Amino acid sequence: MTDPLKRQQTLRIRSNIESDDIYKAIVKISQQDVFRCYQCGDCSSGCPVLEFMDITPTALMKLCQAGDWETILDSRTIFICASCLQCSSRCPKGIDVAAVVEAFREIKLRAGETIRRVQDSPLNRAGKLPPIALVSAFRKYAGV
């Protein structure tokens, strides 16, 4: 739904998100307490693919606290994450940020949404592309 006036989105902050199914799923899958985050930015500072993300990991955690699932699940961020764990290793509040991002990814994959068609990858590098790359891509993007 494109806004003809192209207005800035309002952040809809919701309370009582603990009863949301998505919140419960995030906690169940990642076992992380997203409310510990105080948005220091250490995760984003160390993220190797930040420039390719539409929302930073810091913003993702804030959106999570506000219960704005739509923005997160629609983001490019959760599929650009390379699970390098730089964020998780540095978080001063001990949050495994990569696990939270993975949980959002899992929610989409478990709903049957394959966001990236691995088989349509732009470069046909059959033979050159090592199994380790194919298998990990399939696991992260196709949920297999």
Place this chain on the structure above:
Amino acid sequence: MEILYYPGCTLKNNATNFEESALAAMKHLDIHLKELDRWYCCGTVFSMAQDNLMLKFGAIRNLIRVAEQEQDRLVTLCSMCYNTLRRANAFMRSDPERLRKVNDFMYLEPQTYDGNVRVMHLMELLDQDYGFERLKEKVVFPLNGLKLGAYYGCMLVRPQEFSIDANYESPDIFERMLNSIGAEPLDFLYRLECCGAYQTVTDPEVTCQRTYAIINSARRVGCEALVTSCPLCAYNLDQMQEETEKLFADFESLPVFYFSELLYLCLTGRFKQEWYPKHHVDPKPLLQEKNLINEVVV
């Protein structure tokens, strides 16, 4: 010394040079890396979904294979296998209920899994069991101060509890090994930074950007080559240089070695012919320039 060895998928096809050089080099040190019987794909990435045990079974099965052999140690070459196997093991061990579920599910396996297998990386084995000092003594053709960038990537140092070096922000195990074989390892900005990993399949421009940054930072401090321990990193840093050149006009290439190729080189003075085609950036000119190839290859 004999120890069970886990190759993982890629070492049998795209990265045969990694495996061959490692096995041959270890033979020179009287270390027999015995391939694990009926090994299974480890799954490559460790799934962080805490509620999904299925995704870890591949890794666990390999550890059961080790226990079947009545062994309690398994050595890997690939950093990703190292990371995934270790984390899967810890994941199971940490919860007795989980361990019970795994064993119940894998009832067809001949052995119950109790979590007592220690997964090691070859560098760790050389450091702790063999000793880099001893390795140094075995070196016949030291690397003449070859300036190398030891590329750890992610999987050797994160998460913290599974880091190959306790000082995960400033590790030095790789550099110490390279020092002992006569090379000059240099500290470069991106040595602990991700290569982009599986992004290379669906978003190759992401890995190009990483390759560009990583290679450049190594060049800036004077590195003549990079050294790695992971076939995915090697693919991204070496093969993907071709795509990176297309995107970044000012990109200058740099050869990428597996650490075991260099071990073999310093122990024998040879670099096998079959290995050259495995590299995108041909390392031969560098090796010749530095007088590191000491045997005329027919």
Place this chain on the structure above:
Amino acid sequence: MKKIGVFVCHCGLNIKETVDVVEVARTVKEQNKEVVFAQDYIFMCSDPGQNLIKQTIEENNLDKVVVACCSPTLHETTFREAAKEAGLNEFQLEVANIREQCSWVHTDKQLATKKAIKIINSLIEKVRLNDSLEPVEAPMTKKALVIGGGVAGIQAALDIAEAGYPVVLVEKSPSIGGHMAQLSETFPTLDCSQCILTPKMVSVAKHKNITIHANSEVDMIDGIVGNFKVRIRKKAPYVDPNMCTICNDCAEVCPVWVPNEFEEGLAFRKAIYIPFPQAIPATYTLDIDNCLGLSPIACGKCREVCEANAINYDSYDEIIEEDVGAVVVATGFDLYNMEKMQEYGYGKYPDVIDGLMFERILSATGPTGGQVRRPSDGKVPKSIVFIQCCGSRDPEHHNSHCSRICCMYTAKHAKLYKHNVHDGNAYIFYIDIRSGGKGYEEFIQDSVEKEHIIYIRGKAAKVFQEKDELVVWGVDTLTGKRVEVRADMVVLAMAMVPSQGTLDLAKKLKMSTNEIGFLTEAHPKLRPVETVKAGFFLAGAAQGPKDIPDTVSQGSAAASKALALLSSDRIFHNPETALVVEEYCCGCGICVSVCPYGARVIDPKKKIALVEEVLCESCGSCIAACPTGASQQKNLTDSQLSNMLNAILKGVS
């Protein structure tokens, strides 16, 4: 038969809402023959409430009183005072806690009322067998000990001394002054730190009531409030402070160079040295650990050239014993070790330093003469990155607390840097800005508006050196973009932690601390400079991170508490101590080994245990440990406890 009075407090609605106070008063009177008076009242702790107690005692000739209200930690003293004024022995009054232990933790009114009745019944049983006791008296030694010669200790010592009492000031290092003496200028006024501190230091030196023991540490403190016996270990004074003329001839000839602690390792000193020119005591000190050796004499040059004959190699550590009545602990802070944060590269890169090192660089008397230069090559840094929250607010890897002063001193550092290097660029990576003190917010805003210091909101992840530049990776969370800054120097605002040695001292003195060693105050809001150890007071950063104004305030506050003690002639100690039933005591000595206060001894002649009542803190350890039951507590004997339990369990099958 005794006459007992019971008062049931409503505490406004705190108790009344959950406990039927009228029913309670009625029932306890009904269930206990000896209760001749029972009444509820809205606020027992108020003046009319207390008067009610006094009147009732007088009119009804009460022998014992139970007040059912809040926790005894709050008003037991209040009510006991009231009882005393009415002529009743204060230990014949007991408090029944029906608030924290009843109304505040339950919601069912019926059940809570029943429980309140049981609680009061048990206290009636207790008070029934209470003896009248008189407080134990001990004389008050009118002298104070201050441990730590930083600005907190200095202030406390001066205030106590000015009031006319002698003070012993013990300082670990060769000079008083602490970290404040190392600072260049202080926020928010930017006045020179040493200029405002040294007059106080000189006052301490000159004050007839203050004795300074520098190069000294407290070994042990025995005794109780009013009667402490202190053992101080003083390092061998190879240089006599009374003779030294600080001419520097000795340092000129000393062949040994050592990193200078006062200069935070940025410069060197000799093995015989004065920490800084305004040091108090005004004397040189011989660092015996780094001297080439005195037995046999390896060098001897310093003594040779000393015209004042102040140097004597034949010197030994001394144990000094002092009797004091009150102790102020002001051992100060240190900065968290940068080596614990390898991502910032301290140790690998010489131009990554901490706040105290930067203070020395900024300082006019520092290693660069007040000109900002970087440690590696002495170049003038054209840009400096400051990283806040290093090691603070990080419960996962380092310290969970906020160190309070870093936002302010980082802004100060950036300002002073720009005042010195006019075309320099200052970048500050921050998460939040905490600037609550007087003039602090304006100071910060000035840094941005006038000085154009660049603030970036995001915690920096990594510092790396390439050629001779430092690369800092961070993020600006407000715009969501990655930031890479290249600078000549990086200054880390490291966390404030208790000074080295505080934990050991706390263990020796049996003082309570938190996990990292900050000394624990008696109550965080109402008793911030007292401890639960009577006679021990706290001041300054040893209690928690704070700035200079708060430190000085605490110094004076601790002094006033100490003076309250010192100004009385006698100390009164709670008599609800342990007692020994001689017939049961077999002299086994278990009580002696479990007593944390050293209050139990074995009488050498009678071979049974005794209680030193002035030392006993009624902790109960000896009573629990005693195998024969000889060890009892006054007014909480086994029979009292048994009766109390019966009252509670009555009706429970």
